[in-house]
Amino acid sequence: MNTTNVKKYDLQDFSIINSEKDFDFHIWQPKENYIVLGRSNSVEKSVNTEEIIKNKIAVYKRPSGGETVILTPNTLVFSVKLKINDNSHDYFRLINDRIIQSLENLGIKDVSMKGISDISIGEKKILGSSIYRKKDMLFYHAVLNVSEKTEIIQKYIKHPKREPDYRKGRKHCDFVSSIKAEGYDISISEIRAKLNAYLFSLKSLS
Numbered sequence: 001m002n003t004t005n006v007k008k009y010d011l012q013d014f015s016i017i018n019s020e021k022d023f024d025f026h027i028w029q030p031k032e033n034y035i036v037l038g039r040s041n042s043v044e045k046s047v048n049t050e051e052i053i054k055n056k057i058a059v060y061k062r063p064s065g066g067e068t069v070i071l072t073p074n075t076l077v078f079s080v081k082l083k084i085n086d087n088s089h090d091y092f093r094l095i096n097d098r099i100i101q102s103l104e105n106l107g108i109k110d111v112s113m114k115g116i117s118d119i120s121i122g123e124k125k126i127l128g129s130s131i132y133r134k135k136d137m138l139f140y141h142a143v144l145n146v147s148e149k150t151e152i153i154q155k156y157i158k159h160p161k162r163e164p165d166y167r168k169g170r171k172h173c174d175f176v177s178s179i180k181a182e183g184y185d186i187s188i189s190e191i192r193a194k195l196n197a198y199l200f201s202l203k204s205l206s
Contacts, residue, residue, distance in 0.1 A: 004043045004052055009036065009062040011071075013079035017132075017139050022083035023206035025199045027192055030071045035059045035156060036143075038066040038130065051156050064141065066117070066130035067160040074148035074178070076192060079141035080199060082206045084133075091131060092117040094205060095140050099127065102198035106191065108184055115164025119144075123166060124177035144195075146188050147180035 011034065016024040035047055035057055043049060043059060046068040052059060071077050080095055096113045103111050103119075114120045119127035129142035153172040167175050179186060 004047075004049055004059050006037065006043060007058065007060045009060045011036075011060065011077070013077055013141055014062075016079060016081045017137075019081060021081070023081065023203045025078065025080045025202070027076060027078040027195055027199070029076055029188055029192070030073055032073065033057050033152075033156075034071040035068065036071060037061040037068050039063055040065065041068050045161065046158055048156055048158060057156065062130065062132070062141070064130035064132035064139070066128065067162065068157050069128055069143050070148075070153055070156055071143055072148045072152065074146055074188075076144045076146055076188060076195070077141070078144070078195060078199065079139060080202055082138045082140070082202065083136055084138045084206070085136065087133075089205075091138055091140065091205075092129065095202060096127075096129065098198045098202055099142070099144075099195065102194045103179075103191075105198075106184075106186055106194055108179065108182075108186075114166045118164060120166075121177060121179075121182045124182070125167075125175055126177055126179060126182070144191070145176065145178040146186075146191060147178050150176045150178070150181075 012028040013026045016026050096119055100111050110122050117129045118125045127142055127144045132139040150173045
């Protein structure tokens with residue numbers, strides 16, 4: 001019987017969680033495809049196992065919540081580490097607002113936060129994020145779809161057991177989009193540079 005080995009999440013952006021700094025962030029572009037399960041997800045219920053095994057896709061499980069995602073060379077993955085003093089703030093909103101501002105500054109329109117922590121263009125999701133907390137440390141990480149085709153999500157990931165209201169039961173191909181698919185010809189390097197500047201501004205929150 002074919003099985004899939006699930007690895008503890010230790011990809012590039014996770015390195016900052018052990019940083020001695022009160023504030024840190026990391027942005028990177030994957031060189032290959034990875035599947036990342038949310039804390040409560042399982043391979044059996046969240047991914048199309050046959051396709052994962054056939055195409056030798058590495059599977060990881062992160063310590064934060066949320067649903068399963070795929071990281072590809074056409075996405076940007078980034079994390080932010082903050083030292084926090086209390087839980088009174090909506091950190092999803094505080095961080096996602098900076099990301100939205102960076103995208104708007106690149107000329108992208110109709111960008112907003114939807115559900116608990118998604119960022120969308122119109123009614124289509126382009127970014128998913130999750131948060132992990134430990135004592136006075138908050139770790140936020142996200143994946144932004146720059147130009148990946150949604151068919152690859154449909155190929156590897158099953159419909160999630162939980163979904164935000166605005167999804168309305170839509171399949172991955174009808175619910176998820178990319179910056180490119182929404183008509184914006186902006187390179188990953190341009191987006192990365194803009195995100196770098198806006199994420200650095202989050203230092204004031206720590």
